[in-house]
Each structure stands twice: as structure tokens, then as C-alpha cells.
Amino acid sequence: MDWLRRVMNGRYGVDQLSIALLIISVILTIVGIFPNTHFLSTLSLIPLFICYFRTFSRNIRKRYDENQKFLSFWNPIRNTFRKKVERSKDKTHRYYKCPKCGKTVRVPKGKGKICITCPICKEEFIRKS
Structure with missing residues (x-):
């Protein structure tokens, strides 16, 4: 486990945008399996590579800014669904x-x-x- 700490030292790591890219990659892979077309499965590699690139990047400031832009887009959507769930439970x-x-x-x-x-x-x- 010490080798992983040494590799990740000075790297950006995983954030919300990386997790979203990983989820998109998994969804595209699963959807690509059903119609037996390998186009979507191949297309799913793009978000996966971007996720790995962001995780191992040393340009921390740029990755942070990218994540902030993603969160400014994602948080209003997430909050809308949370409010609807909270209201339905009330x-x-x-x-x-x-x-x-x-x-x-x-x-x-x-x-x-x-x-x-x-x-x-x-x-x-x-x-x-």
C-alpha cells in the first residue's frame, strides 16, 4: 500500500467529475453489450481514459477548476431531485x-x-x- 501512496503523491486524485465519468463509462459499456454493437463499448473507453488522466494529473489547479465547473452544472440538478424526494416524504x-x-x-x-x-x-x- 505504501507504493500507492508514493505513486499518488503530488497527483490530483479522484473527485466528483471523475466519479461521474466512471459512471458514464460503465453505463455505456453495459448498454453496448445488449444490442451486441461494440461501438458503445469502444466509446465508453473515452470517459474512462479522461477519468484516469484526471486522477493521475499533477496539474491540481486545473483539475480543481474543471471539477468546480462540473459542480456548478450538477448541483442545481441534484438539489432539484433532493427537494422532490424530501417533499414526497413530508x-x-x-x-x-x-x-x-x-x-x-x-x-x-x-x-x-x-x-x-x-x-x-x-x-x-x-x-x-
């Missing part, structure tokens, strides 16, 4: 969008028709909870 509240500013407002369930006031724009609207 059994005690309902979520409504303000008709004026679009802000999501959380209100308790089971209160009948209620007047909801948006905390941002102070717009009042009536919804059934």
Missing part, C-alpha cells in the same frame, strides 16, 4: 408556489382552506391544505 406539510414571485411556501396539512402569505413578496393567496 407527511405533515404541503408545498405551494407563490403566484407572484414563484417562491415555494410550506404550510401544514389538514387545516382546510387557508390564506397563505408569501414570506418574500407578502402576496396572499388561498389554498386548501
